[in-house]
Amino acid sequence: MPTLRRRTPALLAATFLASSLSLPTHAADRVLGWVEEGLIMPDGVAVKFKLDTGALTSSMHAEGVERFEKDGKDWVRFNVNVKDNRTDKPAKLQFERAVERTIKVRGAGGAERRPVVQMSVCLGDTLYSESFTLNDRDAMNYPVLIGRRTLEKAGAVDSSKTFTAKPTCKKG
Template identity: 50%
Template sequence: MNKPLRHALFAVFCLSPLVDTAIADDETTYGWVEKATIEPWGTEVKVKLDSGALTSSMQAEDIEEFERDGDDWVRFTVEVEDEVSDDIVSKTFERPVFRNLQVSGAGGEDHRPVVLMTICMGETLREEQFSLEDRDDMNYPVLLGRRTIQSLGTLDVTETFLHDADCHEDSPLRAHADKDYDEDIGI
């Protein structure tokens, strides 16, 4: 191998970790567990970032599917521990069904409605797809899957709680979340 080529390869191998580190430093890094608020409710919950799951999921009970103006809708109650007050709180939501999810596992097949919900992580409001399931027996009421994680930034599986949920009141997405469908059920 000629000398200039050898020097060029040496530089690539030696400097590439520095380049990767510089790129990673520009991205926002999240831990495998973070805090987020469910909007427009504002309740703060622990959120697990799970790269093994494709679709995000949210704690939901009393899931009732119905039809409104020819469209599929779902009514559900989110009951969680508020990380700020340590109180168990609940709220009933109504949302149009975004899509239906078929989950196959050892226990058979399960059908879950998927809805759009808004959460605040760090300083960013995000409208994401969440499958609804009873997660009472799980440690984290909200799980973020790969579809959501890929748009966040970097996931550091050795860290937790790198961000506080601190979204601004005047965010356009918050205004959208506030107008959501809750007025239809008097909440």
């Protein structure tokens, strides 16, 4: 009969830590600041991203969100009007995206329903195609908020740092 080994707390902690580090190698080594410059793709417009470990889903500034049907599916048409940090000029981007789902977001002002769409953004040297809620973030300091679903692929966040990873993705 095999002998049973008693696992020590240290062994359990080491086993858990080893099994939880399933990030890509570059992401596991990367430490990002709580604010980073990123690019809204495919146009390559540079804006400030807030990396928010308290948010599950990422969010992007959107104005004039208009729902419509295309090929029997729900779509949205919207504008992203921001200032490009690199040129200091206004950038007016227009998008049409399929709606993945609609989520209910609760905040200090109450609850509201927001569409979720796939958007591409560049953070550091990596292009991410991720789910974003659309919301008028004009009154906010950061037009793009990166949530935990994206951060788990991007790397750790150090709240004492900012602007640690210059975006290097190519337009197009």
